[in-house]
Amino acid sequence: MKYNTRNIGIIAHVDAGKTTLTERLLYYTGMIHKIGNVDEGNTTMDKDIQEKNRGITISSAAISTQWKKEDDLFSINIIDTPGHIDFAVEVERSLRVLDSVVAVFCASSGVQPQTENVWFQAEKHGISKICFINKMDRIGADFFSVVNEIRTKLNAVPLVLQIPIGSEDRFEGVIDLITQKALYWIDENGETIVEKEIPENYLAETGEFRVKLMETLAESDDVFFEAFLDAENTVTEKMLVDAVTRTCQSGSLVPVLCGSAFKNKGVQPLLDAVVTYLPAPDQLARIKAKDTKTERTVELERNEEEVFSGLVFKVVIDKHMGKLAMLRIYSGSIQSGDAVQNVRTGDSFRISRILQIQSDKTLPVEKGRAGDIVALTGIKDAKTGDSLSSLACPVLLESITIPDPVIRVSIEPKTNADEKSFGIVLAKIQEEDPSLVVERDRQTGETLLSGLGELHLEVTLEKIRLNHGIEINQGEPKVSYREILTETRKHREKLSKQNGGSGQFADITFEIGPRENNEPGLEFINRIKGGVIPGEFIPSVEKGFREAMENGPIGGNPLESMKVVLLDGSAHSNDSNAQDFEIAAKDGFRAIGNSCRPKLMEPIMQVEIQTIEEYTGVVTADLNKRRGIITSIDDKSGRKIFTAEVPLASTFGYISDLRTLASGRATISMKFSHYALVPDFIANTLIT
Known part of the structure; x- marks a missing residue:
């Protein structure tokens, strides 16, 4: 069976136009018949009261639609994700189950800190990307500047497939470098596209960028390189399309298109690019999972014939239907009434209904197949990151990373x-x-x-x-806050209790202190020789220290990192058990933790502020007052761009304060950067 399905996410920073673009994608695919507007609060994807009032996406929304290209009909599952850093988990769990993304950029503001955040989240999951440079009609729009930022700030190799005809209020259309045609949208709703010859004053630029397109492809694709070198071989449209598809799906190149979603220009070519260049589920590598019976890694084919496996990436509690588990099916298929297993809990249950999500509406479907994104009813104990599988072959899929609260x-x-x-x-x-x-x-x-x-x-x-x-x-x-140990100490902890019958006994000697590489988490090194502590008790010692890290010696804050070297110890043949060694580790940590000179750590935010020259002084002074460290000041389109690292504690109320300071002529975006030591003069006021 050929999968004409594409599972795509729309990612970007706040106000790049994600929801507006999604609204146009749904309009041109025939899913909706009237275009909504974010400012009017009537878009298909932002249905929550707060989303309408605030004009931002808060919760990732899913919808399924179809697009016809030539004689092929494609199903497209779209997830519109939030752009604000505070809702990063919505982006993370969506990217975990998607096959590719459309990254949206504002042609005026370009790559923002949050763009970097969502981009690198997509990179982590190894999914294919297409870039859409939106808002070409906006004042300050500069297509080529944004392309350069994609290269320098995102460390990607952009593959320009279109160049704009004009910009700002003179933006008229785009030139397709593959077909070598100019495309214009002539009616208000952008439904009629007129294909014309390239305007004479754009011929030289088109020729230059087409050569760049071919050279970039030749550098990344061996098949195209050979054809490109062959002087007798004319490069055809098909050769270009095939090479773009291969490099896009391998992740070596990122196709770049442009337009103005709000002005209804450039959206249909983007849909064509989505179904042409981005992968179908069955074009991806086999899915890796752990067989819970054998503990071995298994690889599953992404087709209907394979055993069923799926990942719950979101739980929604609907006031009419109760609990809905949003599921990405990776292999096999399911039908209503099928019995499946939640691998985390070991419980099995029957699927009541399978639903296709249409933003805030649902559509019952008979069957869910590999590659589909559906919602299930009848799953009582489902949580984000749960693996569902067939009863005969329970397999555990990689879960979803949930960021720690700050x-x-x-x-x-x-x-x-x-x-x-x-x-x-x-x-x-x-x-x-x-x-x-x-x-x-x-x-x-x-x-x-x-x-x-x-x-x-x-x-x-x-x-x-x-x-x-x-x-x-x-x-x-x-x-x-977090805590960290700054000095290493050696300690012996002995647990010895007799309470009639079998007693409790554990004896451990260990070194405890900071990790040399400052990596987060516990570094546990076992140096026990001669079996003085039986091997089966060693994991319990590690578990005890790992759990002890949840309550640091200063104020009960979690420890950011710690190193423990288990040096020596002893056990009793009758009285010792695994739990005794776990308790000894926890007691040992509590006994010695304060001697290791623990210090407080605080979350540091990376802040980017855009304002005009006039407010440079007040912004700088305000950042200094907030213990901020300015890492760079750049100029772009007549605006000053400050990048700084600021403690989270100093950012409360910052957005409204900055508006007042700069008379409303400044924008700010923040993302979590790292944890750093709290200066002693502040730590002393926090420790009671």
């Missing part, structure tokens, strides 16, 4: 009457968004909500109010 706030319902439903609602929002953490402060008894940023928490609390009718009292935002 900010928290204390919350409580305003009225006692809401106390019971408050707990239920918090459990629901955690199910839907695993990057939120709800915990109770052991000292104060307060309920703490942790998330990825101020906006993330603000949106969550607003959701509780709007969707569940619970008014919330909240405290001031607090930073999620």
Whole structure:
């Protein structure tokens, strides 16, 4: 069976035009019959009340549509992802299950810090990319400058397939370098495309960029290189298309197109590029999974004949249908009534219904096949990252990485009457968004909500109010600090208890301190010789230290990293068991941790500020006041661009403060960069 399916995501920074572009993709594919507008809050993909009010995407939305190119009909599953850093988990879990992305760039503002963030998330998953330089009609639009930024800032090799005809308010259309034709959109809705000869004043530029296109392909594709060198061989359109497809799918080159989604120009060629150059599910490498019976890695074919495997990448709680598990099917197929297994829990269940998601609507389908993205009902205990598989052959797929929260706030319902439903609602929002953490402060008894940023928490609390009718009292935002050990110490910890019958015994000597390479997590080195501690107890020692890292010696914050070398010890033939060694490790950490000169670490944000020359002084002074370190100041299109590293604790309320400082003539974008030591003079005020 030939898979005419494409699973694509739309990724970009805030305000690059992702949702507007998605709206046009749906309009030209016939999925919708009226074009919505982000400013008017009536787009197909932004259905949440807050998405309409704020004009941003908060939750990734999925929809299926179809596009006909020549005689072939293609199914396209589209996921429109958020652009704001606070909703990074939405991008991460979408990219985990997609085969390719369309990366959208604003022709005026170019590559932003958040563009880098989502781009490198896509790189991590090794998926194919196409670039669409949007907003060619905007003041300051510069196609070639953005192409250069894709090369320098994203470390990619852009393959220019189109060049624009004009820019800003003179943007008229595009020149296709493969067909060597000029394309114009002549009606208001952009449905009629007129193909003309290339304007005379663009002939030289077109020739130059077409040669560059062929040279770039020849450098990356051996098949095209041979044809390109052969003087007797005329390079045909098909040869170019085939070479672009190979290099795009291998990830060596990134095709670049342009247009203006808002002005309805350039969208149909993008759809053609999606179905031509991006891979179908069965064109990808076999899916790797772990056979839970044998613990071996197995490779599954991405077709219907293979055993069933799928990954739950999102859980949605719908007020009408209950819990929906969004599933990417990687191999095999499923039908309503089939029994499948949740590999994490080991439980099996019958699938009630299989649904195709159409933004906020659903469509029942008979069958889900390899390559499909569907929603299932009837799965009680599904969580983001769960593997579903056939009962006969349970396999575990690679899960989804959930970033750690960096900010928290204390919350409580305003009225006692809401106390019971408050707990239920918090459990629901955690199910839907695993990057939120709800915990109770052991000292104060307060309920703490942790998330990825101020906006993330603000949106969550607003959701509780709007969707569940619970008014919330909240405290001031607090930073999620980490701790680190700065000196190495040697320690012996002995656990010896007799309580009638078999006792408890564990004896360990270890060195504990900082890791040399500052890598996060635990580096555990076992130097036990002669079996003085039986081998089966060593993993328990490591587990004890790993769990101890969750509560650092200063203020109970998690440790960012730690190195433990297990040097010596002893065990009792009758009284020792695995848990004793786990307890000894935890007790040993608590006993010696304070002697290792622990220090506090804080999250540092990479900040980019764009403003005009006039406000350079006030922006610089304000960054210094916030303990910011300016790493670069650049000029672009008459604007000053500051890149700085600023502690998260100093960024609360920064967006509104900056607007006031620069009279509304500055924009800011932030992304998490790394953890760094808190200066002593500040740490002393934080440690009580």
